[in-house]
Amino acid sequence: MTGPVKVGFGPAENMPGMAVEYMSFGPEGQAVPPPFKGSRFLVPPGATSEPDEHAVAEIWLVRSGTGTVLSAGSRTHIGPGDALYYPPWVPHQVTSTGEDPLEVFSLWWTPQPQ
Template sequence: MPQPIRAAFGRPQNLPGMVVEEIAADAGSPLSLPFEGSRFSVPPGATSVRDEHAVAEIWLIRSGTGTVVSSDTSTEVGPGDALYYPPWVPHQVTNTGSGPLEVFSLWWTADA
């Protein structure tokens, strides 16, 4: 029976408007993950980096509130929300709350 692959978040990176930690398979694993991922935190009043790329992506909102702008559409988000972005759709979030906006992000090639 296949065993789960242990993954962990790496060293935080400070980017404009957010702190990002990327996920990777445990160094001892002979397998690789079929996706990539990160978690990031956007401080109150800050806006994340505008993102647009060749991979599909999903954001899972863990805590906080914000406004996501994707293409030309604005959406209010909060804990428990999930957002899907097809490849090449621009997206970013502004934290509209009083605490950190925490997001988990997973991405993969669209043909995977």
């Protein structure tokens, strides 16, 4: 049994409406990779991400800032401490509505058949 592996974040990739840093889980072979992938992203005040829709399930954990999420025709206000779950193929798009950037941690995985 091994102890925890410190998770790092790679260099930011600028995408329309936000900057994304993908998670890294230490050197290859150091630990069994987790069954998910992750990232941290920042949405500047007033910016809106591109609409996103994919085959994976996803959870967002809001660290700071405020915003609104448009998903499946519904608008939801989000802020620090909020968590959102997106089933596969549910479209979603976020807008930063506060004076500070919206910072979100995202984890995604391929759901297993039940």
